Amino acid sequence: GRGASWGKGGSKGGKFGVQYGDSGGASGDAIDLQAEHEARRRQRQKDMEMQQKILSAAEVICTTTIASGGEILSKLNFSGILIDEVAQATE
Numbered sequence: 001g002r003g004a005s006w007g008k009g010g011s012k013g014g015k016f017g018v019q020y021g022d023s024g025g026a027s028g029d030a031i032d033l034q035a036e037h038e039a040r041r042r043q044r045q046k047d048m049e050m051q052q053k054i055l056s057a058a059e060v061i062c063t064t065t066i067a068s069g070g071e072i073l074s075k076l077n078f079s080g081i082l083i084d085e086v087a088q089a090t091e
Contacts, residue, residue: 051072055073055076061073065083
């Protein structure tokens with residue numbers, strides 16, 4: 001089957017090798033990788049929802065100017081904003 005495999009090689013430097021393509025039975029590995037990817041995606045979604053819930057309940061949010069432009073804060077409405085060190089702001 002098609003898939004990918006990797007592992008520590010026996011070379012002197014302990015280099016890692018990757019085999020891609022027809023690996024003769026690595027399709028189970030590919031399914032495991034797909035399941036792991038899906039589990040990580042679901043966990044990231046749950047984490048994002050938890051962060052959104054916490055931030056929505058907060059009365060005050062302190063953040064850096066960089067993080068203030070992030071996706072999670074763009075979903076919130078604020079009645080006031082105080083920017084300290086405004087010289088660091090780009091807009």
